[in-house]
Amino acid sequence: MSLNKTMELSDKASIDTFIKINSDKKVIVIQGLGFVGAVMSLVCANALTEEYAVIGIDLPTPTSLEKINAINSGFFPIISSDKKIDEYFKSAQKKGNLLATFDEYAYSKADYIIVDINLDVKKESAFNGDLNGYGVELNSFRKAMETIGKNCKEDVLILVETTVPPGTCEQVVKPTIISELKKRGLPVSNFKLGHSYERVMPGPDYIDSIQNFYRVYSGVNDKSADEIELF
Numbered sequence: 419m420s421l422n423k424t425m426e427l428s429d430k431a432s433i434d435t436f437i438k439i440n441s442d443k444k445v446i447v448i449q450g451l452g453f454v455g456a457v458m459s460l461v462c463a464n465a466l467t468e469e470y471a472v473i474g475i476d477l478p479t480p481t482s483l484e485k486i487n488a489i490n491s492g493f494f495p496i497i498s499s500d501k502k503i504d505e506y507f508k509s510a511q512k513k514g515n516l517l518a519t520f521d522e523y524a525y526s527k528a529d530y531i532i533v534d535i536n537l538d539v540k541k542e543s544a545f546n547g548d549l550n551g552y553g554v555e556l557n558s559f560r561k562a563m564e565t566i567g568k569n570c571k572e573d574v575l576i577l578v579e580t581t582v583p584p585g586t587c588e589q590v591v592k593p594t595i596i597s598e599l600k601k602r603g604l605p606v607s608n609f610k611l612g613h614s615y616e617r618v619m620p621g622p623d624y625i626d627s628i629q630n631f632y633r634v635y636s637g638v639n640d641k642s643a644d645e646i647e648l649f
């Protein structure tokens with residue numbers, strides 16, 4: 419991705435080329451290339467049971483563009499004591515099944531979307547430091563879900579891994595996706611949606627803590643739960 423492309427805010431050509439090269443694979447798009455999402459993208463690109471084409475997407479901010487450029491230039495942006503990170507990154511580069519981008523166009527290619535963005539809790543502290551209360555600011559999370567709904571396939575599977583308050587999939591994600599699909603004149607009963615909170619444990623077994631560990635999951639309906647279990 420060149421600087422010019424970044425300034426144009428389009429990475430469509432790279433995404434199309436990547437999809438063409440990986441045309442025999444299902445596509446996973448991972449939203450958020452932070453501490454969790456970046457490593458999740460390696461786990462998906464080295465999945466044990468199936469070969470996937472994996473696109474990690476982050477925002478076009480200076481910090482995130484640095485991460486995106488690093489991944490596409492062969493430098494993994496997360497420092498870890500887990501040797502498997504380097505091994506998995508090299509393997510994905512060799513296979514050519516991992517791309518990083520800032521372009522929302524990527525969502526239109528996804529069979530699966532994994533949400534690994536931040537949702538921050540704001541503490542309200544008293545003058546003496548005691549906790550008065552806390553709040554969750556949902557606006558940017560809601561906006562991220564709108565972006566998915568504006569671009570995704572009507573039968574996509576969306577798996578939220580971000581730590582969210584109970585009820586968020588049902589009361590925020592689902593209506594947002596339905597509303598955006600309706601605006602595009604698409605059916606609203608075919609997408610699958612669920613939650614599986616991320617349990618990563620950074621350290622020497624970082625990859626294993628994602629790949630070889632029990633997971634809890636749920637779906638907004640039976641079809642979603644079944645497909646999420648399989649995935």
Ligand SMILES: NC(=O)c1ccc[n+]([C@@H]2O[C@H](COP(=O)([O-])OP(=O)(O)OC[C@H]3O[C@@H](n4cnc5c(N)ncnc54)[C@H](O)[C@@H]3O)[C@@H](O)[C@H]2O)c1
Nearest residue numbers: 450451452453454455475476477534535536562580581616
């Ligand atoms: N870090 C951990 O050890 C850990 C462990 C378990 C669970 N979690 C949960 O995983 C989630 C992610 O954590 P993290 O540590 O990776 O956070 P992080 O802040 O390191 O990364 C989040 C990334 O998401 C990106 N992002 C935000 N909005 C976006 C959007 N609309 N589109 C694309 N990218 C967007 C940000 O730019 C950032 O790069 C959080 O909900 C956290 O609670 C984290």
